[in-house]
Amino acid sequence: MLPFIEKYRAKNFDEIKGQDAAILNLRNFFDNFPKKKALILNGPAGTGKTSMVFALAKENNLELFELNASDLRNKSSLDEVLKPATAQKSLFSEGKIILMDEADGITTSDRGGLPLLISLIEETSFPIIITANDIWKKKFSSLRKKCQIVDLKFLRDGEIIDIIKNVLEKEEKKLRGDTIFMIAKKVRGDVRAALNDLQSVFNLGEEDYISDISEREKKESIFDSLKKIFQGETNRETIRIFDSLDMTLDETLLWLEENIPLEYQGNALTSAFEALSKADIFKGRIYRQQYWRFLVYENFFLSAGISSAKKLKSSRFVPYKRPTRILKIWMANMRNAKMKSIIEKYARLCHMSKKKAMKDKYLLPFILDNLDKDTIKKMDLDEKEIEYINKKKVDFIILNNLNRFRLDN
Amino acid sequence: MVEDTTIWTEKYRPSKFEGVVGQEDIIKRVQNLTNSMNIPHLLFAGPAGTGKSTLALIVVKELFGKNWKENYLELNASDERGIDVVRQKVKDFARTKAIGDVNFKVIFLDEADALTKEAQQALRRTMENYTKTCRFIMSCNYSSKILDPIQSRCVVLRFKLLEKKDIEKRVKFIAENENLKISDESIETLYELCGGDCRRVINILQATAAISSEISSDLISTLTTNAKPADIKIVLDYALSGDFLKSKEKLLDVMLKESISGSDIIKAIQREVWNLDIDNELKVRLTEKTGEIEFRLVEGSDEFIQLEALLASFVLAGRGK
Numbered sequence: 085m086l087p088f089i090e091k092y093r094a095k096n097f098d099e100i101k102g103q104d105a106a107i108l109n110l111r112n113f114f115d116n117f118p119k120k121k122a123l124i125l126n127g128p129a130g131t132g133k134t135s136m137v138f139a140l141a142k143e144n145n146l147e148l149f150e151l152n153a154s155d156l157r158n159k160s161s162l163d164e165v166l167k168p169a170t171a172q173k174s175l176f177s178e179g180k181i182i183l184m185d186e187a188d189g190i191t192t193s194d195r196g197g198l199p200l201l202i203s204l205i206e207e208t209s210f211p212i213i214i215t216a217n218d219i220w221k222k223k224f225s226s227l228r229k230k231c232q233i234v235d236l237k238f239l240r241d242g243e244i245i246d247i248i249k250n251v252l253e254k255e256e257k258k259l260r261g262d263t264i265f266m267i268a269k270k271v272r273g274d275v276r277a278a279l280n281d282l283q284s285v286f287n288l289g290e291e292d293y294i295s296d297i298s299e300r301e302k303k304e305s306i307f308d309s310l311k312k313i314f315q316g317e318t319n320r321e322t323i324r325i326f327d328s329l330d331m332t333l334d335e336t337l338l339w340l341e342e343n344i345p346l347e348y349q350g351n352a353l354t355s356a357f358e359a360l361s362k363a364d365i366f367k368g369r370i371y372r373q374q375y376w377r378f379l380v381y382e383n384f385f386l387s388a389g390i391s392s393a394k395k396l397k398s399s400r401f402v403p404y405k406r407p408t409r410i411l412k413i414w415m416a417n418m419r420n421a422k423m424k425s426i427i428e429k430y431a432r433l434c435h436m437s438k439k440k441a442m443k444d445k446y447l448l449p450f451i452l453d454n455l456d457k458d459t460i461k462k463m464d465l466d467e468k469e470i471e472y473i474n475k476k477k478v479d480f481i482i483l484n485n486l487n488r489f490r491l492d493n
Numbered sequence: 494m495v496e497d498t499t500i501w502t503e504k505y506r507p508s509k510f511e512g513v514v515g516q517e518d519i520i521k522r523v524q525n526l527t528n529s530m531n532i533p534h535l536l537f538a539g540p541a542g543t544g545k546s547t548l549a550l551i552v553v554k555e556l557f558g559k560n561w562k563e564n565y566l567e568l569n570a571s572d573e574r575g576i577d578v579v580r581q582k583v584k585d586f587a588r589t590k591a592i593g594d595v596n597f598k599v600i601f602l603d604e605a606d607a608l609t610k611e612a613q614q615a616l617r618r619t620m621e622n623y624t625k626t627c628r629f630i631m632s633c634n635y636s637s638k639i640l641d642p643i644q645s646r647c648v649v650l651r652f653k654l655l656e657k658k659d660i661e662k663r664v665k666f667i668a669e670n671e672n673l674k675i676s677d678e679s680i681e682t683l684y685e686l687c688g689g690d691c692r693r694v695i696n697i698l699q700a701t702a703a704i705s706s707e708i709s710s711d712l713i714s715t716l717t718t719n720a721k722p723a724d725i726k727i728v729l730d731y732a733l734s735g736d737f738l739k740s741k742e743k744l745l746d747v748m749l750k751e752s753i754s755g756s757d758i759i760k761a762i763q764r765e766v767w768n769l770d771i772d773n774e775l776k777v778r779l780t781e782k783t784g785e786i787e788f789r790l791v792e793g794s795d796e797f798i799q800l801e802a803l804l805a806s807f808v809l810a811g812r813g814k
Contacts, residue, residue, distance in 0.1 A: 446720030450700035
């Protein structure tokens with residue numbers, strides 16, 4: 085079965101809901117080309133940016149030449165792909181438009197990618213359309229100057245509901261009104277998410293879907309809280325932001341930690357971490373002294389402390405991240421478990437602390453090289469551990485080119 | 494004197510007083526005490542790899558002969574979780590009578606300076622309670638970190654770093670036994686790398702020998718420069734260049750890979766700051782901040798958050814560089 089997001093992708097301008105102003109601007113841009121050579125469709129995910137370009141191509145019988153960030157790895161590859169496309173006339177269609185999809189994906193590692201795109205805009209004989217979630221990032225400043233910028237809006241809940249009803253009709257399915265409403269509320273104006281959710285309702289069944297959503301709502305609301313803390317004004321309400329959040333303060337702290345660097349730089353970054361550090365001190369005191377009133381201070385530094393770290397508030401879109409540190413620690417523990425167990429056994433045999441034994445970690449594969457049976461038994465090493473030691477040794481020898489010292493080969 | 498194992502630090506660990514290199518005065522005193530078959534509590538203070546554990550083992554072997562394992566408990570203060578565990582283990586061990594002619598058992602408490610002041614107080618009580626059935630031998634790097642009341646109950650012996658001639662003697666003995674070719678220059682290199690830490694010398698010697706029986710100075714240096722934990726400096730360099738995300742990522746990476754605690758990281762940062770290529774005034778400011786964060790590590794609950802706060806200060810400092 086074709087996924088709904090493909091099956092019900094808007095094929096023409098009529099099917100694109102809630103973006104009339106943007107569509108008008110896009111048509112004008114195309115009609116007046118080459119007055120402006122490139123246009124940026126800027127807006128949140130699932131608002132119809134890519135569909136709009138497809139619709140434009142269809143309406144005017146144009147060949148669509150599609151590029152995405154992964155094509156834009158370096159100058160030579162982009163040169164190869166784009167130059168002929170801009171210079172040659174299309175064989176079957178009236179003309180051609182070039183779509184640079186998801187410009188946000190152009191990272192600094194795509195060296196030459198952005199400057200090349202800019203020079204292409206200068207040279208092109210076909211319209212170039214760029215889609216982006218956040219074109220107001222600093223790295224795009226020179227690109228912005230070359231382009232007309234069109235902003236797309238989040239769709240209203242009512243518009244999403246219309247889209248869902250339309251799909252239900254075509255699929256000949258029925259859903260309860262409150263489920264439809266729930267989907268619309270949840271996706272916040274993202275049509276693609278709405279279609280995906282609708283499909284999972286059919287796959288999971290209505291009841292399971294609803295319980296699944298409440299799980300995810302937790303995540304949704306932490307996103308909201310983060311946005312309020314980072315981007316909202318610091319006022320009397322600020323210290324109450326986490327009250328309505330269905331998440332422990334400790335977990336909230338980890339979310340803040342992960343996302344501060346995505347929002348703040350320089351002075352603000354330092355002040356925000358200063359606040360986080362102080363919150364953590366109170367957290368430590370709560371644990372040690374079991375004096376729960378300190379929660380007030382922990383909460384204060386996490387909310388007002390971090391919020392007031394930045395004086396100038398912005399409203400740009402920041403894709404917040406789930407905290408990863410705890411998972412990384414867990415994974416590292418799994419990975420280090422074998423070495424730790426070996427070190428423990430070595431420490432016991434050699435009358436030393438694990439901590440001290442840990443300092444021999446890198447020499448250990450050599451010290452434990454070719455162990456005699458007695459020692460293996462005394463240390464209680466198993467076969468996997470011996471194999472591991474041997475592998476570490478070989479890796480080290482190869483990595484540091486130590487074979488040149490060996491006499492026997 | 495040779496133990497039956499392929500791990501050299503054990504294989505060549507002396508099991509008689511005569512086999513120990515260096516520390517002549519201490520050996521003489523301990524030997525006299527042991528000969529009387531009734532030792533006092535002992536406190537061995539001195540740097541790593543100078544023979545503290547070795548001497549403790551020799552003492553119990555001399556005292557108990559073949560029964561030594563039954564009458565000897567080895568505890569490591571830095572590995573045991575809390576003084577309660579130490580006390581319980583001591584209690585369990587001290588409850589039964591010593592086997593053999595000697596009427597006490599011996600407890601070796603290694604790295605006793607890892608215990609907090611409170612834990613040491615508790616330990617002092619334990620020492621008193623079991624003094625009839627147990628003798629304590631404690632080891633530490635710095636005797637100043639051991640409470641006075643404990644010190645006053647012990648005969649304190651101070652171990653010195655081994656001298657070059659002692660290290661040389663030991664290395665040559667092992668080399669002969671293991672059929673290694675080692676030049677004076679290589680011995681010099683070994684000594685320079687390890688100072689007077691005999692355990693480290695032997696470990697490096699064995700590791701090099703696993704690669705080639707011809708121990709060249711070049712091989713020793715290549716092996717040891719690569720066989721060490723990742724540098725904390727790169728973390729600071731990222732921060733100073735303004736890349737907070739990379740810096741914290743690298744920090745977590747180093748901590749997880751090497752299993753280093755936050756307090757060890759902060760010590761490394763404190764040492765590194767003075768070597769950084771920045772203004773002296775900035776170094777002073779950053780060191781002050783480092784000290785503040787070291788204090789907070791103790792007060793707080795999450796070491797990494799405190800370290801991140803420090804890195805953020807480095808990012809800011811890097812801007813004014």
